[in-house]
Amino acid sequence: MATIYKEFIVEADAARVWDALRDFGAVHTRLAPGFLTGCELDGKGARIVSFANGLVARELLVGIDEPNRRLAYTVTDGRASHHHASAQVFAHGEGRSRFVWITDVLPDELAAYIEPMMAQGGLAMKKTLEAAG
Template sequence: MATIYKEFIVEADARQVWDALRDFGAVHTRLAPGFLTGCQLDGQGARIVHFANGLVARELLVGIDEANHRLAYTVTDGKASHHHASAQVFAHGEGRSRFVWITDVLPDGLAAYIEPMMAQGGAAMKKTLETQAG
């Protein structure tokens, strides 16, 4: 199984970053606008996300851990036989956060496709979160 690990510092308070991350149905407006162009909740615990590159994915919410500022989800359709991702926010000093996003995927070859998307998504999240904090 391939693991893709992305970590970045956000110049925003961890509570603000967590509030945006945990808003599962607003990922396209509060977390990664531009990278994501749309999101609809499907009424079955999942969201249908639309990416700027045309990809559409159904992401099922696995859990929200309020105490640890962690959200986990899995993609339930597409080419992956296994996909699990989590994102977690840590306080990193006054008015700063550390954002950790991890995806495990099978087959391993899909990592070459997913990794650049996560890099682009991470940049969009950092920009959005810092803009909202400013």
């Protein structure tokens, strides 16, 4: 199984970053606008997200861990036989946060496609979260 790990510092308070991350149905407006162009909740615990590159994915919410500021989801359609991801926010000094995003995927070959998308998504998140202050 391939694991893709992305970590970046956000010049914003961890509580504010977490508030945006945990808003599962607003990922396209509060977290990664531009990278994501749409998001619809399906009423069954999942969101259908549309990416700027034309990809559409159904992401099922696995859980929201409030005390640890962690959200986990799994992609339930597409080419992957397994796709699980989590994102977590840590305080990193005064007014700063550390954002950690991890994806596990099978088959391993899909990591070459997913990793650059996560890199783009991370840049979009950092930009949006820092501008929201």
